Amino acid sequence: MGRVLNAALGIVIALTLGALIMWAQGYDPLASYAALFQFSLGDPYALATTFKNAIPLVLTGLSAAIAFASGPVNLGQPGQLLMGALAATIGGLYLDLPPLAMIPTLALLAMAAGALWSGLAALLRQVFGMSEFIVTLMLNIIADYFTLWAITYPFKDAAAYSPMTPPIATSGWLPEFGDWNSGVLWMLAATALMWLLLTRTRPGYEWRIGGQNALFARLGGCPVDRNFVTVMLLTGALAGLAGGLLIMGGPHRFLRGLGANYAWDGVMIAIVANNSLPGVLLYGLFFAAIQTGALGMELITAVPSEIVMVLQGVLVLVIVASREALHQFADRLAARRQAQRRAKHASLVESAEQA
Secondary structure, X not given: OHHHHHHHHHHHHHHHHHHHHHHHOOOOHHHHHHHHHHHHHOOHHHHHHHHHHHHHHXXXXXXXXXXXXXXXXXXXXXXXXXXXXHHHHHHHHHOOOOHHHHHHHHHHHHHHHHHHHHHHHHHHHHHHOOOHHHHHHHHHHHHHHHHHHHHHOOOOOOOOOOOEOOOOOHXXXXXXXXXXXXXXXXXXXXXXXXXXXXXXXXXHHHHHHHHHOHHHHHHOOOOHHHHHHHHHHHHHHHHHHHHHHHHHHOOOOOEOOOOOOHHHHHHHHHHHOOOOHHHHHHHHHHHHHHHHHHHHHHHXXXXXXXXXXXXXXXXXXXXXXXXXXXXXXXXXXXXXXXXHHHHHHHHHHHHHHHO
């Protein structure tokens, strides 16, 4: 209940502040929000586009949430996404397989590349004691420049005027069902599988205990070091899969700036969701909705699409800041009720003794 109240409070305050900003600048907030949600949720095509845009947000959010809940501070989602996208692109350029084999193969290549990139950070942590927090951040920069070099020189489309690869084989394109991209099924399946793994299996229990208290987990017999490596590989694979699905779902080639802010938004979503995997899915869809509708809002009402960044920032600040305050309020309320019950019980006992 507290999480629902916290989320609703954050969304209401963010939308209210956004409305005040638009009103102060002479825009009509109601018309602006109507256009925003019309272009993101108002018809089947808009809804399908929102779900498609949510895929990288949710998958990188799952990656960050599982890592944070399990202990490792994996902030390498941007680099792991790029490496996964590059691996899927190279596979799509040079492999010749039927679609039923090609699509899973490219997805596995993307996951392997993401896991390898996060595995470097895990290796440096285990061998040299280097902080994965710093190493994953540094690997993001390396991945950014390495992929830019790769699409500028060895894999560049000779007919293109800017850095990009040729299109991958059509057998590697994700199928579409009307307006809906099948990548949405991958997103939903990944969310369900990760939730089951984290909450209904022994490894998931060990990961969560290790994230809450590593010393307790070690004394309890959990293989903390092995779990650290496993979580780093798994979360890297999820971010890599996000990159692979970006390529296979369109534009079907690696373009400069492909990753955009997807991965950092995914990290932000994990923080807002407090590492809850269903929460990651819901917040990912909400963030995708306001990002998808931003351009339509700007087109119809002339409100700058950057207002969405304000909404996201306020949403994060309000939810994270109010989360602890709501917990403290709930604890005080529960303590007061318990004290009242004890006082009432004591009064009844005293009355009975006097009688």
